[in-house]
Every structure is written in structure tokens, then in C-alpha cells.
Amino acid sequence: MTALYDVKNLSVDLTLPQGLVGMLLPGSKPKLNLLKAISLTLNQSETFGLVGESGSGKTTLARAMLGLLPISGGQLAFEGQPLTSSRSFTPLRRRAAMMFQDATASLSPRMTVGALLAEPFHIHRQPLPDPNAMAASLLARVGLPAAIAGRFPHELSGGQARRVGVARALALNPALVIADEPTAGLDVSVQGEVLNLMTALKADLGLSLMIITHNLAMVRHVSDRIAILYLGRLMETGPTRAVFARPAHPYTQSLIASEPQPDPRKRRTGPAISGEIPSVLNRPAGCAFHSRCPRAAALCRHTTPELRDLGQGRAAACHFAELT
């Protein structure tokens, strides 16, 4: 398998806003470190799950990968081509699509669904001989009637808007679809439908799917490999099944242990996670997780663990992680 998208050592800093005078003055500006030293690889036709609590930087990572945010360090490469200038993102814009967390808000409110579906073709100057037929066929692919093309986004239900988002993502036959919380705000039956639709389309079209979520049950179900993010640091990566069977990082262990159990007779095993995720404004020194880690030692308080290769395609950022 070849790498479709390669992230190496990515860092994203947020420069705190200042006035015109501050912009013109030389000197260092206050910075907020949102993502640090993230390395991961998306393979062709795989489903990759990106897991983390709220505020862990999942969406920031996706936005940086799509060039929506300026990056402050590291390299990105799509299909082997480095993404350095805004011009180099052009192939990515055509070959990759993003589904946003709020499906309704991600559709331009004054355009009809038909116009929204035709837009990618206009932007990339692709031939579009019959916009109505194209809209109808795209809508049919996601299980919506052609009449939806005449509607405005606010006239769609949450599930319909989500499906329109999928249809729009598929318009130019992408190689990569990044889905940010694809099931957020949908009721359980519709969640299942959307997930089944996405996995079916993925199998049909051979595209790669990156799913961003905090829903462990969902990634366990659909993804081939996962990465766990905590406070803008990568904690663990590996094949989904192996990671769930034997999590190497204490954070992954407690995350899996705190997952709701469908069987009330079963007791929880393993350390449950306690406390809140610290703020990025007040990042703990050393290992980002040490303030909540059951295994934290003196070492963790001052030395940040690197992401270490553990073999079998797995890696974890913990001083004590071993696959024994």
C-alpha cells in the first residue's frame, strides 16, 4: 500500500490577535501551540479514525491538512507531492473533500442544493453538460430524491443535509474524504444509515476515509487504523483491532475503559479517566497526559515522551509503553 497523505512533524501555532501597531512592530508575538510534532500516514483506500476528546485538536489537524490553517512546522504531502505553497494545494482541493461537523452550516445558505452540487465542477472547470442530471445522479448515490436539488439548506433535515454533504464531497470522485464527526447531531438510526452509506461508498469508489470523532464505538466499527490525540499531541497509533485489544498508552487504556458498557452486569476493568482535559493555554510540562495519568512518574513531569515505534505497525508516546 502506498501513502495517500503523509503528515510529518506537523505543528500548528495560533498567533494571538493584536492590533495594527502590534502587527507592524517587529519582535516575538504571543503564540498558542495547538498541535505539536504530529506524524501520521493515510494509506490508499483505508479508513482512518482520528480519536480524541473535545479540544484535543482533531478538527485543527484536519483543517491544517486541508490548508485552511497556516502551519508553523513540519511537512505535508498529498499523493507524494509536497504541499508547501497555496498553489500546491490545488490538486488536493480537487481530489480531497471535507465533511464538516455541522452539515447544515457547511452549505452556503442562499444557494440551492443543485447549485451547491454544481459548484465543484465550476470551480475546477470540469465539464458539466447537464447540471440537473448530475445533481440527480449524485443525490441518488446518497439515497436522496432528485427533487431535493431545488431546496435550500435550511429546508433540509439534519440527515438530509449530511447526505447532501456526502454527495457534494463525492462530486469530483475524490481520493480522500475527511469526515468531521459524521454522526454528530443525528439520531441513532440515521447515524447508522449515514455510516453504512459512507462505508458502502468507500468500498465502491476505493477512496480513503478519515473519520474524526470522539465516538469510540464508531471508530472501532468502521476504521482500519486509528490515531489517538490528546492536547494536540499524538498519543498512540496502530491498527484498530490491535489497539482496542491491547492499548499500549495509559490514555488509550483509560479511554477504552471509560467507554459505556452495554451489559450492566459487567464491571469496569482498568483505570477510568478522571478530571478534565487541561487547557491549551495551560499545557502541563513534560508528558501532556501526566496530570491525569495513573502511571505518571517523576520522569513524566519534565520529559515529553516521543512517539515510539512499538512494532506491528503500532506506536505510542509514553515512557512506559511496551507491547509485552
Next chain:
Amino acid sequence: MSTVAEINPRRRTALAALRRDPMGLLGAILVAGFVTMAIFAPLLAPYDPIKIDVAHKFAPADFAHWAGTDQLGRDILSRIIWGARTALGIALTATGLAGVIGLLLGLVAGYGPRWLDGILVLLFDSVSSLPMVMFALAVITVLGPGTSTLLLVIIIISIPGYARLIRAQTLTLQQADFIQAERTIGASPARIILRHLLPNVVGPLVIVLSMDVPVVIMLEAGLSYLNLGVRPPTPSWGNILYDGYTSLRQAPGMVIAAGLPLVLATLGFTFLGEGLRDALDPKLQLRVPK
């Protein structure tokens, strides 16, 4: 495709809400009256508004001259009807042009690079920190009085307000998911500004513009009264007021004849603007009892 009313039921309710609002309706009628007056001035005016007839100066109101004549024997009613054309022409041109320029500058400031935003905001602040009348006097001193100078002054002092309104809305929308989505699929900044931001920020501007028309009508009359605006003999309500003021002893009715349309036009546009605002604001609509 279905009809407009079916796709967009809000448009219909906005018209219905305006119909239910008696003040808005009154405003609409007054505005329609003045617009008719301005368009059909040549047909409606009984006399030539600049024809001097000194033999009949200061004629009292009678059936020949419904509002009397001024110090040069010109028919005041005809001058007022033609004055509507001057007032509306200047007010609509000035607010229209200032609105379009303000809209574009606001969009660029809100969506463009931060340094450009910094420069534009500095410009807006500089212009709005100038005292309006002092600025008008300065420009008129340099360029000389006249209709085009008046237009220029009004447009320049109106732009910052509109641009700031649009900039603020653009800034809130800039991070909206649908703008991010457009960027992801590779939409150019021009496309995002014109196709996606513009239709979503233009609504409130239309309301503000309609409420600014009476302000500009007053400004035009005020500057013309000071002999700094429309130059005589072109009829303007401000000129007629000035003529009435200088000949207050001979023809006291002239001031009233010129002041009344000014008051009615200002009220009409204000009522219509407020009615429009209430009708187009979905939050206010909820409070309208059935």
C-alpha cells in the same frame, strides 16, 4: 423549479408584515407620492420652475399659484415639485453609490488579509472622526459648490458606516463552516466574496440605506440652504427655504411650503425604513400578534 413564493415563504410574510404595520404603510404611501412627484415633475408642475416673472413676485396663494410665488415671481409649487426630483435624485444616488462602495470595501476588509483590514479600518475611522459640516465646508471650498461636490461629500462621509457594518458581518461569517467548505473545494477569494459572502451580508445594509435616505435629504436641504449645495436657480427644498427665510416678511407662507415636503419626505422614508427593518427581521416578526 417552483415559484419564488413557494421556495421563499419569508419574502411573502415580510410583505404581509409591512401591510399590517400602519406606520410602515403610511411611509410607503408618502415615499410613493414623492417618487411619483419626482418622476413626473414636468407633467405635474403647472409652471416652469425657473421662469422669472417679476411682475407677479410674492403673489399670495390663489388658484393660479397654489403656493404663491417667490421674490422673482417663480411658482413655488412648481419649484417644490421639481425640488422633489433634486432631493430624491441626490439622496438615492448618494446612498446607492455609498452603499455599493461601502459594501465592497467592507467585504474586502472583512475577508481580505489582516494588514489590508488594518489600513481600511484606519481610513474609515479617520473619515468618521471628521466633523461632517467642517469636512463638507472644506471640500466645497476647494471644489466649489454644486450638485457633484455635494454628492461627493455625502458619499465620502457615508461610506465608513456602511463598510463597518458589512465588515463586522463578514468577520463573523468568515469562520463559518460554509465558507471553510468553499475554501476546501478550492473556491477563489473573489468567488467566496461575491457568491457566498455578499448575499448573506447585504440584507441589513438595505435596511440601513433606506433609513439613511431621509438623512441625506435633510443634508442636501441643509447645505443648499447654506448656499453650499445645489446652486440656484435649480430648485431644491433647501434653496426655497433660504429664499423663504430672506423674504419672511413679504411671503411668510414660503417657509412652510418648502418645509412641509421636507418633513413629510423625511418621515415617509423613516417610517418605511423602520417598517422594512421590522418586516425583514425574523426575530421581531415572532412578536407580531396574529
